Amino acid sequence: MLTTQRKQYLMDLLRRDGQVVAKAVSEALGLSEDTIRRDLRELAREGLLQRVHGGALPAMPASPALADFGARERISQDAKAAIGRAAAALVVPGQVLLVDAGTTSGHLVRSLAPDLRATVVTHSPSVALALLGHEGIEVIMLGGRLYRHSVVGVGAATLEAIGQVRADLCFLGVSSIDPEAGLSTGDFEEAAVKRAMWRAAVHTVVLASPEKLATSSPFRIAGADEIGAIVVAHGTDEGLLARYRALGVAVHVAQPE
Structure with missing residues (x-):
């Protein structure tokens, strides 16, 4: 043949x-x-x-989340705010948190209780700056080369620093998530950093805003069955959510205000 x-x-x-x-x-x-x-x-x-x-x-459609940081800030704003609030409710005082970069992560950290005492480890300057007013939260910045597209640190220095962390909880941002194709993103080095963050935490929660669902990006991070939970927007198709639950993934549905 x-x-x-x-x-x-x-x-x-x-x-x-x-x-x-x-x-x-x-x-x-x-x-x-x-x-x-x-x-x-x-x-x-x-x-x-x-x-x-x-x-x-x-083949699946490419994710709108592959756009640059500024463009992504304008996508699914209400859904991302709700997902951020729902994710913040999962945090327990005293935890060490690995917080990935991303526009939804910004909503997450701004939704943390003002009196929360915890440690946040991040490679995102915007996440770190959003926590300046939280005096009870110790912020640890990871170094590395600035990847301007996502406004985030990447590279060998970032990976080495993550290797010294053992977090209770990782809030992971992705460009794409699908039950079969798994988690993926648009940059090779950024995928390596996200993979290291997932592996450095006891439990990983993916912040899955609507535009990321049932899409595919070039560089794989992990299988969908390898994460602990996802947080999705209210109104997400129940058939899709059932496929995650069948993989043993906990599904948290964010409720609108």
Whole structure:
């Protein structure tokens, strides 16, 4: 079977079944899994599907959250404010918190109780500045190279600093989240930092505003089944939320004011 024929077969299978399992296809065609995986990688680079562990799924739309920080501040403002309040309610006094960068994270820290005593570790200058008025919160800034697109520290120094932290709770921002494709973002180095933050915490909560749901970004952070919880906006499709719950992910639905 020629390469073009194999790829057409894979796309037809994807349209019919909604997924491609590399091992099953290799057995059906009598070809190696490496050959099928190579075809899937090439199709993914063309934007025709999304690669996942063991095979492929239909291509998903790119996330609006890939825009720069200023543009993202104007997206889903009410939903992000509600998600920030709901996430702040999960914090227990005395905890060490890893707080990721992002516009929703800004709403989170501004919603923390004024008398809260805790420690916040962050690589986001905007998160740190938002906590200046919280005298009971010790703020630890992580160093690194400033990634201007997200206004956040990245690189080797940031990763080394995160490695010295053991947090109770990590509030993670992502560009995209999907039950099958997992968590992803638009920059390779930023994905590495987010992955390190997730691994440095006992429990991770993803702040999932509406524009991030059921979308895909280029660089994977973790599987959806590897996080503890998500906070979503009121009105999020219950069918989608059921898929997260089936993975063992706790779902917190933020209520509007």
